Amino acid sequence: MARKGQYTYEYPHPAVTADCVVFGYDGKELKVLLIKRGKEKEASTTAYVGQWALPGGFLDANSDKNVAFTASRELREETGLQIAPQNLVEFSTYSDIDRDPRERVITVAHYALVKLEKVQADTDAEKAEWFSLADVPALAFDHDAILSDALARIKEDIHFRPVGFDLLPDVFTLPQLQNLYEAILQVKFDRRNFANKMKHYHILDQIDDGTPRHGTRTPIQYSFNKQGYDTLKEEKDFMLEF
Amino acid sequence: MARKGQYTYEYPHPAVTADCVVFGYDGKELKVLLIKRGKEKEASTTAYVGQWALPGGFLDANSDKNVAFTASRELREETGLQIAPQNLVEFSTYSDIDRDPRERVITVAHYALVKLEKVQADTDAEKAEWFSLADVPALAFDHDAILSDALARIKEDIHFRPVGFDLLPDVFTLPQLQNLYEAILQVKFDRRNFANKMKHYHILDQIDDGTPRHGTRTPIQYSFNKQGYDTLKEEKDFMLEF
DNA sequence: TCAAAAGTGTTCTCCCTACACCCATGG
DNA sequence: CCATGGGTGTAGGGAGAACACTTTTGA
Numbered sequence: 001m002a003r004k005g006q007y008t009y010e011y012p013h014p015a016v017t018a019d020c021v022v023f024g025y026d027g028k029e030l031k032v033l034l035i036k037r038g039k040e041k042e043a044s045t046t047a048y049v050g051q052w053a054l055p056g057g058f059l060d061a062n063s064d065k066n067v068a069f070t071a072s073r074e075l076r077e078e079t080g081l082q083i084a085p086q087n088l089v090e091f092s093t094y095s096d097i098d099r100d101p102r103e104r105v106i107t108v109a110h111y112a113l114v115k116l117e118k119v120q121a122d123t124d125a126e127k128a129e130w131f132s133l134a135d136v137p138a139l140a141f142d143h144d145a146i147l148s149d150a151l152a153r154i155k156e157d158i159h160f161r162p163v164g165f166d167l168l169p170d171v172f173t174l175p176q177l178q179n180l181y182e183a184i185l186q187v188k189f190d191r192r193n194f195a196n197k198m199k200h201y202h203i204l205d206q207i208d209d210g211t212p213r214h215g216t217r218t219p220i221q222y223s224f225n226k227q228g229y230d231t232l233k234e235e236k237d238f239m240l241e242f
Numbered sequence: 243m244a245r246k247g248q249y250t251y252e253y254p255h256p257a258v259t260a261d262c263v264v265f266g267y268d269g270k271e272l273k274v275l276l277i278k279r280g281k282e283k284e285a286s287t288t289a290y291v292g293q294w295a296l297p298g299g300f301l302d303a304n305s306d307k308n309v310a311f312t313a314s315r316e317l318r319e320e321t322g323l324q325i326a327p328q329n330l331v332e333f334s335t336y337s338d339i340d341r342d343p344r345e346r347v348i349t350v351a352h353y354a355l356v357k358l359e360k361v362q363a364d365t366d367a368e369k370a371e372w373f374s375l376a377d378v379p380a381l382a383f384d385h386d387a388i389l390s391d392a393l394a395r396i397k398e399d400i401h402f403r404p405v406g407f408d409l410l411p412d413v414f415t416l417p418q419l420q421n422l423y424e425a426i427l428q429v430k431f432d433r434r435n436f437a438n439k440m441k442h443y444h445i446l447d448q449i450d451d452g453t454p455r456h457g458t459r460t461p462i463q464y465s466f467n468k469q470g471y472d473t474l475k476e477e478k479d480f481m482l483e484f
Numbered sequence: 485t486c487a488a489a490a491g492t493g494t495t496c497t498c499c500c501t502a503c504a505c506c507c508a509t510g511g
Numbered sequence: 512c513c514a515t516g517g518g519t520g521t522a523g524g525g526a527g528a529a530c531a532c533t534t535t536t537g538a
Contacts, residue, residue, distance in 0.1 A: 062346075
């Protein structure tokens, strides 16, 4: 452990942290992973004790390869979730001078999209909890702003990345996909038009498991066709399509 | 001036810098503002002496309100250009452990769009120079990557923000606007379709200065209609329009 | 006088939109 | 047996894409 005052610099240096906004989808609602502060024993974790916050923590300047690595490491330590650094999308930095009462702290915020049913078991329930967006309590620091910025960001990113498919199971149904889009974009789509549009994109593979479907009541299963998605992205160039 | 070793911390802290990618448009090409390193007398500016780099510098942890402020301040000090912090768009953070040979430095990169004819006179030619994108030399640190990321980012942002109009003079012509879009997006548009599309958006005001136009050879002048742009943004909601 | 630059309008096609009916299940 | 959920097709409209000709200026 470091001796007090071991690290000295000619000019003042801020502390740097990396925070994670982890989104999951349970088939109904978007969920976000939060931790309860103050259960850690680190001396430096003394602010906002008992409050909910985004998982994240301090960059280890001597060994963390970059802040995405920091975010990934802290996420694992604090919630049990293992997400590779390259699956964490950095979206903004928060650096206001008084955002942390302890010292000058700059945080680099990341978001991640996970298949909830795959990771829910890994979540360390002692420390972390999945919240529906509507139920998110007041968060520590400026984490409320970070969360809402993250939401705004994926609303934009959904046009450029396969955001939806990272959140769904490997196998999913059209109603599920539509629900997810509606949850993220906060709009309603017509069922038939949504299906037509998706068909045209050629980014879905219908799963044909031989058994003829009993009735239309049970939805058709699909999987995401990454190849089709990549092709589509290359073909399209566009201009002012807000 | 600070005494050597005046600032001590229990854990290692990285230095934080803010860099600026300032884009201008001369009617033909996109240009970017670069500085030559090493002309400053600061002791800490000893890396990559003589190389071209993006303007930027260290966060003053005691007084800079946030990193956008740092970026604005450094830009003014290094190039003479005054750009308000709120006009600097943060787009990414660079934190690889070995990106600066002197110490651990994390930089928060911003871009700005300026009307070249308005600011060119302010640029301190002793220190800074406007480069066409094709002529940009090898840059210090990882600034090559930062510049290319900035370009990629405005290609996306152009769909969500009035990127083009920040770069053009207050009064401009359709061919100028089209050229700019083509320069940014690296595509060619049909002149007539481009004009039609722009007409439909209702974001251009034709400038009618009474004098009847002599011939079609001299282009019509337009100005940007911000109100129309905002209306358009509100109306449109969209889904998978890559 | 000829090349280069800028303005304009139409047709065709495709995609987005709006909209209704059928089937099967489960309560 | 009826409410719910899910699947499917079509007609109409609007916007993007392809395309040619005229005018003027400057070399």
